Amino acid sequence: MPVKNRIKTAKYKKILKYTIFGTNIVALLLLIASSFAWTISPNEHVVFSYLGLFFPFILAVNIAYLILWIVSFNWRLLLISLCVLAFCWKPIKIYFPFHLASKEVPKGSVKFLTYNVRGFNGTMKGANGEPNPIFAYIRDSKADIVCLQEFVAMRNHDGNIATKAELKKILQHYPYQSVVGLAASNKFSIYGLACYSKYPIIKTFRIPFSGNSFNGSAIFRIKINDQVISVVNNHLESNKITTEDKQLYQQFLEKKNSDMIGSIAHNIRNRLGVAYRLRASQVDSVRLYVQKEKAQTDAMIVCGDFNDTPISYAYHKMKNDLYDSFAETGKGPGITYHENHFLFRIDYIFHDDNFKAYNAKVGKIPYSDHYPLMTYLKLDD
Secondary structure, eight states, X not given: OOHHXXXXXXXXXXXXXXXHHHHHHHHHHHHHHXXXXXXXXXXXXXXXXXXXXXXXXXXXXXXXXXHHHHHTTOHHHHHHHHHHHHHTHHHHHHHSOBOOSOOOOOTTOEEEEEEEOGGGGGOSBOTXXXXXXXXXXXXXXXXXXXXXXXXXXXXXXXXXXXXXXXXHHHTTTOOEEEEEEXXXXXXXXXXXXXXXXXXXXXXXXXXXXXXXXXXXXEEEEEEETTEEEEEEEEEOOOOOOOHHHHHHHHHHHHHOOGGGHHHHHHHHHHHHHXXXXXXXXXXXXXXXXXXXXXXXXXXXXXXXXXXXXXXXHHHHHHHTTSEEHHHHXXXXXXXXXXXXXXXXXXXXXXXXXTEEEEEEEEOOOTTSSBOOEEEEEEEOO
């Protein structure tokens, strides 16, 4: 090989080497920064919330580099990567819990279900004219306590959407039922949060959100034997990603057209920033009620659709001193939102240390844009 070509090749190799090294350092720094999405409110610096959203992708890039350093025997860079992954181990294991074996559920455990039902898809009937499969799923789940978000019922019979009385009959195996209407309710329909229970619901009250029609939180006090537990059902601010945004994203995945990235990023960024800030304020409000409620009851469950991933301020602030049942006992990413290739875990069941969770799992049923989340909770005697 001529000297000129050897020099040129060596130059390209050097550029490639430093490019790989530089991008690896950037990926490591982004992974560290994304973990701060837990503690830095989007009302202060929203950029960390965006990094938290992309945590799994940033993690995947770092794992790819880790494999590269292993196969290339670059022990120095391998050690750096391992140190950063160790630093981020807590968010990693919460995002991707891996509990292989199911545990035997103790006698007397409460089976708990949370499910965003998307208004029961606006119908009492399924695709083939059979009864709405969401009703059958809830019934057949044999859950003891069911919390629903985006609950919708008509005030008067219209032949399509169920009335509250019809739903009471459909779900009659739950003798205790309570519905909290949010601001989007009107003279024709009730929209909000619901709790169906096999145990007595002795008190219900709403946690107010200022200026919001579709989101809210409610507290249901439930008596289990001689103990009173508080169940906080939440539907936090949505990201307002429109059908058009989702279709644009789906087209990008199918066509791999890089020209679409700018439009997708612009659309999503504009909506996410506002939603992150609103959720932060909502969670701050809910936590104040949770702290007061903990002093008045024997045990606490906080559940619902948070519209945010496990690496987010909303998740971390809401969880606080509680336990995430899926992170403690589940397996895999636990995706609960699944529409148009938007795949995230945004539904949760938290509990305090008066409960122990068993075998949390996501029900992979396609009846809503969310999957239901279920776990067993054993209350301390």
